[in-house]
Amino acid sequence: MDSNKQIIAIVGPSQLIQYGLTDIIREHLPGFHIYNFKDIQMFENGTRHLKPAAVIIDASIADSGIKAINSLKKENANCSWILLQYQYVSASLISQFDELITIEQNPVEIASLINKSMGKMKDLPNEVKTDNLSERETDVLKLLVTGFSAKEIADRLNISVNTVISHRKNISIKTGIKSLAGLTIYAVANKIITMDSLQK
């Protein structure tokens, strides 16, 4: 086996879906090894060491398996967790996955979503999904929530505007908070800034 090849795991009880997805990935995303598992337990036993680039979870086992999935997530932060939806799944469950594909989508769409989702994961810093911000990110956050623009922050920290924007993106990924107002509360709650430093 070519060990440079990346792995995609498909986890779910339906053979029909397994075959369908496998075919789609083979055709549109050549160069991946595909592993099929009937349930999360078998996946857990079988692939721990394989470090798949993506895991596609069948909607019918997502709810009951979310605990196991969340603990596996911590072991391999660079893996993209994708939900395959064809039945009702709660929004809060969906939000715990990195990407959503549905059986109404055509093969090209499905393949490109899987691909996009894996690409996103690669860009992420290693300590992803913890809210431990790096020193630089903390600096950026501090200035951001006290009202400085990206340009001003770049000038102050002697970095490019693009770097500021990418820090901001990573801050949101790590904290799960996207809006500026939300990040302000995060910064106060984590003692990154004091209430006094907030004007208004």
Added chain:
Amino acid sequence: MEFPRLIKPDSKASDIIEHNPLLLLLFEHLKIPLGIHEKTVEQLCTEHTIELKLFLVIANLFNGFNPNPSEVESLNDIRLIISYLENNHKHYTTEKFPLLTSYISEISSLNSHPEIELLKRFFDEYLDEVFEHLKYENTIVFPYVLKLAYQKTGETNTTGNKYSMADYRGHHDDIEEKLTDLKNLLIRYLPPDKDMQVRRKLILTLNELEFDLHIHSLIEESVLIPIVEKLEQINLR
């Protein structure tokens, strides 16, 4: 986990509610009262003069099925879609938001950390934004759609209205995003005090709202917008 999910004309209405209780909101917004005995979806629709196809499209969205474009194109009762969305707005403004506001002020009386003040401000600003958005839909989008759908043939669009549905896409992202922020702050970051119970109530209510807003934007994006864009094209000819 059970499987039968796709709602069909002969599905029993009581079954589909038991299976996905969030569908209760659909019944409410379409003004189909409960006490539905063993009636099927089709029977209820006939009884309340609701376009069956439309009911099925929306109900199945609740269950995670996106409609296919040809289904959407064949829908006739655009008035009903608009009235559904308007009732949905009313539900937010008269029930959901007041409830959330009361939970948040309860939290601020039970939790003395200074962040709670910021949370209150965050929520107030969020509400302002949402109201602004609802107002925009109620006063600009919906009248525009109705006019487009029901103006008599041959009547030209005399308003000189440059508005088009293209302006409207993607309008909801912000609203859903802030809601997620709010939940994350409550679950992960805000320091605890004596507010655990009411925080739970708030989070559960936010979950419900999040789901409903999601369906709301799905209806607008995969039902309303395609219909209107087709009407706009016809209108241009």
